[in-house]
Amino acid sequence: MKRPTIADIARRAGVSKGAVSYALNGQPGVSEATRRRIVAIAQEIGFNPNSAARALSGASARAVGLTLCRPARILSIEPFFMGLISGFEQELAARSFALTLQVVATPQTEIEVYRRWWGERRVDGVFVTDLRENDVRIPVLNELQLPAVVIGGPGDTGKLAQLWSDDAGAITEAVRYLMALGHRRIARVGGLPDLLHTQTRTRAFTEVCASLGLSEAVTVPSDYTGEEGGRATRRLLINAERPTAIIYDNDVMAVAGLSVAQEMGLSVPGDLSIVAWDDSPLCSLVHPPLTALTRDIAAYGAHAARQLLAAIAGEPVEDVEEGTAHLTPRGSTAPPREP
Amino acid sequence: MKRPTIADIARRAGVSKGAVSYALNGQPGVSEATRRRIVAIAQEIGFNPNSAARALSGASARAVGLTLCRPARILSIEPFFMGLISGFEQELAARSFALTLQVVATPQTEIEVYRRWWGERRVDGVFVTDLRENDVRIPVLNELQLPAVVIGGPGDTGKLAQLWSDDAGAITEAVRYLMALGHRRIARVGGLPDLLHTQTRTRAFTEVCASLGLSEAVTVPSDYTGEEGGRATRRLLINAERPTAIIYDNDVMAVAGLSVAQEMGLSVPGDLSIVAWDDSPLCSLVHPPLTALTRDIAAYGAHAARQLLAAIAGEPVEDVEEGTAHLTPRGSTAPPREP
DNA sequence: CTGCAACACTTAACCGATCAAGTCATCCGT
DNA sequence: ACGGATGACTTGATCGGTTAAGTGTTGCAG
Numbered sequence: 001m002k003r004p005t006i007a008d009i010a011r012r013a014g015v016s017k018g019a020v021s022y023a024l025n026g027q028p029g030v031s032e033a034t035r036r037r038i039v040a041i042a043q044e045i046g047f048n049p050n051s052a053a054r055a056l057s058g059a060s061a062r063a064v065g066l067t068l069c070r071p072a073r074i075l076s077i078e079p080f081f082m083g084l085i086s087g088f089e090q091e092l093a094a095r096s097f098a099l100t101l102q103v104v105a106t107p108q109t110e111i112e113v114y115r116r117w118w119g120e121r122r123v124d125g126v127f128v129t130d131l132r133e134n135d136v137r138i139p140v141l142n143e144l145q146l147p148a149v150v151i152g153g154p155g156d157t158g159k160l161a162q163l164w165s166d167d168a169g170a171i172t173e174a175v176r177y178l179m180a181l182g183h184r185r186i187a188r189v190g191g192l193p194d195l196l197h198t199q200t201r202t203r204a205f206t207e208v209c210a211s212l213g214l215s216e217a218v219t220v221p222s223d224y225t226g227e228e229g230g231r232a233t234r235r236l237l238i239n240a241e242r243p244t245a246i247i248y249d250n251d252v253m254a255v256a257g258l259s260v261a262q263e264m265g266l267s268v269p270g271d272l273s274i275v276a277w278d279d280s281p282l283c284s285l286v287h288p289p290l291t292a293l294t295r296d297i298a299a300y301g302a303h304a305a306r307q308l309l310a311a312i313a314g315e316p317v318e319d320v321e322e323g324t325a326h327l328t329p330r331g332s333t334a335p336p337r338e339p
Numbered sequence: 340m341k342r343p344t345i346a347d348i349a350r351r352a353g354v355s356k357g358a359v360s361y362a363l364n365g366q367p368g369v370s371e372a373t374r375r376r377i378v379a380i381a382q383e384i385g386f387n388p389n390s391a392a393r394a395l396s397g398a399s400a401r402a403v404g405l406t407l408c409r410p411a412r413i414l415s416i417e418p419f420f421m422g423l424i425s426g427f428e429q430e431l432a433a434r435s436f437a438l439t440l441q442v443v444a445t446p447q448t449e450i451e452v453y454r455r456w457w458g459e460r461r462v463d464g465v466f467v468t469d470l471r472e473n474d475v476r477i478p479v480l481n482e483l484q485l486p487a488v489v490i491g492g493p494g495d496t497g498k499l500a501q502l503w504s505d506d507a508g509a510i511t512e513a514v515r516y517l518m519a520l521g522h523r524r525i526a527r528v529g530g531l532p533d534l535l536h537t538q539t540r541t542r543a544f545t546e547v548c549a550s551l552g553l554s555e556a557v558t559v560p561s562d563y564t565g566e567e568g569g570r571a572t573r574r575l576l577i578n579a580e581r582p583t584a585i586i587y588d589n590d591v592m593a594v595a596g597l598s599v600a601q602e603m604g605l606s607v608p609g610d611l612s613i614v615a616w617d618d619s620p621l622c623s624l625v626h627p628p629l630t631a632l633t634r635d636i637a638a639y640g641a642h643a644a645r646q647l648l649a650a651i652a653g654e655p656v657e658d659v660e661e662g663t664a665h666l667t668p669r670g671s672t673a674p675p676r677e678p
Numbered sequence: 679c680t681g682c683a684a685c686a687c688t689t690a691a692c693c694g695a696t697c698a699a700g701t702c703a704t705c706c707g708t
Numbered sequence: 709a710c711g712g713a714t715g716a717c718t719t720g721a722t723c724g725g726t727t728a729a730g731t732g733t734t735g736c737a738g
Contacts, residue, residue: 006725052391061391086411258626284565298411392693395724396722
């Protein structure tokens, strides 16, 4: 089956290729009547512009890229990325941009992928997640002048647009809530410690605890996996002065923590309150359902996509702080049992 | 920053564009010495062939497509697809094929996406998941002659290659195991009932139970979500003659089922044994850890990618049954308590 | 009635690869 | 020494769009 081209349309409409191009792209240069005729023919024969030809003649590739730099076993269960992708798609599909995905092992390969994509003109821009301190990817993207939106800061990204959420505000809300319930020994199981947003959370957690007079606020670094989250929990709970509440940096670790607590014979929320960061269906699935810091990840992704599309269009894009996650109380938090 | 092209290489090497093309593609027509010189220059200036130009001049787009037809809230938590994607990437990245992703709402939009991708020449082939009976997508793909690998059959796919796993064998193993433990009332919470592999499982489950003399083997249809899985479990457990073991078609529903059982005061595995289909980290995360039907989903995806790449290359591709999932016993299964 | 701007197109160059066809030098067998 | 085969390239057409520059027609002000 042959693919229809603008030449086919031109022949049937009795005009030149150029006229068809102007008509279909809403450019001036053709009369309204001709435009309608051409559009009708395009519709009828099911015309889709060849994306390669379009990209080749200087226009955009109408595609953006996303690299995922996490091992497969984390990706498969971590709800965050799929939520983000769903959000991207809402905006991208509406403007018929494609999303190109690549799983990479290290930030170095990630850079190679960016260089290749740029060289191949395969994508018009990229989403960058997991911003680190002195992130090696940033100078490369700035050098290539590849439009990008950086998710997970804030940080120093040169000219690249950024989107982040108010993690400090969210953790403050969680700590205040736990304090209001009567907790005095609150711990946190953190995400990957070299990620910038993890550092933001850690700093905010330490500060708010200090300002509220909780001296023993401790953050145990982890890596977002259930195994590590479970281990970190076990380490916290074998202390004589064990915490009465733990905040987890993602839902997978929170579920693992719940499981460890139950395995150690502690009741949740009686002996231990649990707060999960990011509220996926996972949190309502377990027993008791987990109190969570809820944010609309799909909306977050959609926002990032709008920024990236604007950056690609050459419009000025501002750094944006998306709203604060809010606390959704469920069965995993309660006042601590009297000792 | 300007992107280097073969013209740049040609100029520096003092040869024509054509010679460069032959040299870089390993075609005959240039001497070994010249080839090495050209390759060295390409390396040095960091050349990447413009994918648009390549695709336009008849070669492949070096990209394949995947559509995901599930609501965002399922995608975010369902580990299967991310596992599959990781597997795809292993093979695709090695041959520097890109993976283009699109989230769609209905099989109808999915068809439109295929038509658009085909018209745009955006992808060389597609992965098709969730095969249904008389699947509307199959005739379209056959008509477009778009190379495809269908995952989740077996079914009638015309000329399209297929890959499926031995679901009947797996469910037989699970049922036999539960019987060996002493269970006589075994139920199943199924996936989306119109998916072909769900039907395969249902048929096999019914047959094996009948052949082993379990008369009351019932399958409750569900939709892979935790909520529905939980509801289905509740419906099963409020019966006077409630099952002593339940097999779930995915891990999310199994976790939800575990939670419902605990909420109803039943002990797992004492009062109820649970088997999950597909063994994600989720299964080892909860308490008790879930006995699961384990298969290597990434390997499954990698296999599908190899098939698709072969189909794109025009090689004959055979339908393949990937191995049987095997049972990984964990804490959620035990002999039923004496009544 | 002239001059010229506005409109509605057409023409053709261009993007950066691929590849069939053509050119030229060299080698080899007889 | 000559004809033909082989090797190592070059030339130029081609893919399917976009777009600057060119052309012919119409309308309207002066």
